[in-house]
Amino acid sequence: MPLRKTFAAIAVATLLIGGCSYSDDTLWPSLTGGDPAGNPSPPPANAGNTGTMSGASAAGAGVITTSAAEPTGTFVGQKVIELRNQLVVLQQTIATHNAQVQQLRQETGTASDRYHSLVAAITARLQVGTTPGNPILTNQLNQAQTELDRMSVQVGRMNAESNAVASDSSMAAYILESSRTAYGLSGAVDEDHRQLAILEDEVNKTVVSIDRLLNDLASDVSRQTTYISRERANMTVLSVAVKNGEMYGQSLSNRAFTTVPVTAMQQQGQGGARRPLVVIRFDNPNVEYEQALYTALKGALDRKPDAVFDLVAIAPTKGGAGQNAVKSTTTKRHADQVLRSMSNMGLPGNRVTTSQTSSDTLDATEVQIYVR
Numbered sequence: 001m002p003l004r005k006t007f008a009a010i011a012v013a014t015l016l017i018g019g020c021s022y023s024d025d026t027l028w029p030s031l032t033g034g035d036p037a038g039n040p041s042p043p044p045a046n047a048g049n050t051g052t053m054s055g056a057s058a059a060g061a062g063v064i065t066t067s068a069a070e071p072t073g074t075f076v077g078q079k080v081i082e083l084r085n086q087l088v089v090l091q092q093t094i095a096t097h098n099a100q101v102q103q104l105r106q107e108t109g110t111a112s113d114r115y116h117s118l119v120a121a122i123t124a125r126l127q128v129g130t131t132p133g134n135p136i137l138t139n140q141l142n143q144a145q146t147e148l149d150r151m152s153v154q155v156g157r158m159n160a161e162s163n164a165v166a167s168d169s170s171m172a173a174y175i176l177e178s179s180r181t182a183y184g185l186s187g188a189v190d191e192d193h194r195q196l197a198i199l200e201d202e203v204n205k206t207v208v209s210i211d212r213l214l215n216d217l218a219s220d221v222s223r224q225t226t227y228i229s230r231e232r233a234n235m236t237v238l239s240v241a242v243k244n245g246e247m248y249g250q251s252l253s254n255r256a257f258t259t260v261p262v263t264a265m266q267q268q269g270q271g272g273a274r275r276p277l278v279v280i281r282f283d284n285p286n287v288e289y290e291q292a293l294y295t296a297l298k299g300a301l302d303r304k305p306d307a308v309f310d311l312v313a314i315a316p317t318k319g320g321a322g323q324n325a326v327k328s329t330t331t332k333r334h335a336d337q338v339l340r341s342m343s344n345m346g347l348p349g350n351r352v353t354t355s356q357t358s359s360d361t362l363d364a365t366e367v368q369i370y371v372r
Contacts, residue, residue, distance in 0.1 A: 076188035080195045083175055083182075087199065090171055091206055097165050098213055101158070101220075108154045108224065115147035115231070122238060123247065132245035141235075141242055148231055155224045162217040169210045176203045233346045240290065240344050248294045251346030252301060276368040277309070282334050283364040290341050293369070297347060300371045309347070310370040311339055311354045316362040324358075331356060331365045338367045 071077050118140050125137055179200045183193065233251035241248045278296045280289045300307050313335035315328045335354060342352060359366075 072189055072191050074187055074189055074192055076182055076185050076192040077195070079178075079182050079185070080192060080199060083179055084195075084199055086171070087175055087203060087206065090168060090175065093168055094165070094206065094209060094213065097161055097168070101161055101213065101217060104154050104158055104161070105220070108151055111147045111150045111154070115144050115151070118144040118147065119234075119238065122242065126241055126245070126247035130245050133243055134245065137242045141239060145235060148228060148235065151224065152228050155221060155228065158217055158221050158224070162214065162221065165210060165213050165217065169207070169214065172203060172207050172210055176200065176207065179203060236344050237294075237346060240341070244288070244290060246291055248291060248345070249298065252294075252297060274370050274372075276312075277371045278369040280334075280338060280367045280369075281364055282330075282366070289338070290345075293338070293341060294345050296369070297342065297345065304371070307351070307371050309342070309352050310372065311335060311342075311352055312368045312370065313354070313356040314362060314366045314368065315356065315358045316364060317358045317360045318363065327365065328356075328358070334365050335367055338369075 071081065122137050122140050122144070125134070130137065179196055182188075182196055230251070237248050237251045277300055278289075278293055280287065280293070297309070300309075313331045315324070315331035317324050317327070319327070335356065339352065339354060343349065
């Protein structure tokens with residue numbers, strides 16, 4: 001008897017469990033939201049996104065993936081999907097721009113390495129002494145100029161990337177504004193607003209990435225532009241050094257020049273005779289003056305960064321009127337030659353004043369440089 005009672009209890013329990021399972025299937029809606037009886041039923045208020053979310057999605061800070069944000073059947077839900085698709089395209093575009101910028105940086109670094117290697121080789125050869133116009137150094141100089149031109153082209157491409165990213169920034173601002181405006185649309189369900197919050201977070205992250213890329217590009221372009229401008233000035237001086245076979249130094253333009261007004265009193269030497277900084281006497285056809293001139297100008301600028309220079313060409317007047325006319329023309333040509341040398345050394349034109357005079361005590365043309 002006790003054994004039969006036990007079997008009976010087990011049988012009753014089994015029937016009750018089966019009954020509960022059957023009751024759940026018939027009285028409660030299924031997980032798909034459909035009616036087991038086959039009658040259509042409206043979607044619940046929180047139906048919507050069942051796509052893949054990050055772990056923080058429940059807090060509204062997740063990342064909507066390409067499989068996320070299923071339609072909720074509302075106009076706002078359709079708007080969310082449209083904006084999300086635009087954001088995905090924008091993010092892919094930004095990733096492409098970022099990859100291109102990194103490639104440009106790598107190419108610029110490679111060109112810079114080659115440029116400095118060539119300049120170092122030229123400088124080392126000039127330092128120990130070489131022949132004027134050495135063809136090996138001339139070839140290296142041309143290669144260095146090519147690398148500098150390549151860096152200039154890459155800066156132009158960086159500018160183009162910066163303009164494209166700025167356009168993408170406008171698109172990001174449009175998506176962000178549209179997502180915020182969608183909150184005010186009627187007919188939305190709770191899931192729509194949840195997805196809008198996620199979308200807004202993702203747009204804000206994208207905006208941060210865009211701003212960072214724009215700032216990096218602006219910094220790179222500014223730095224590279226200044227660098228190339230300075231190196232072009234140095235190349236001018238280096239080319240003069242290769243032509244003459246002797247080392248000078250960096251361009252005099254590699255310093256923060258300011259505009260200094262020239263007054264009449266300064267031009268007259270403030271009431272007293274001035275000693276010239278440099279005196280170049282053209283008493284033979286090939287006067288080598290550029291190294292001494294560069295050293296003197298650099299020393300003067302080291303002592304007085306805002307220095308201004310007066311170039312005075314003095315023509316000899318011994319002889320007849322015809323000879324003096326020829327000497328005057330020759331003096332002007334020599335003055336232009338020295339002025340051109342100063343310009344090639346990087347000295348700004350607004351830092352030099354020129355004048356010409358004559359003297360009956362000189363036997364040859366002189367160009368005198370004064371500093372004030």
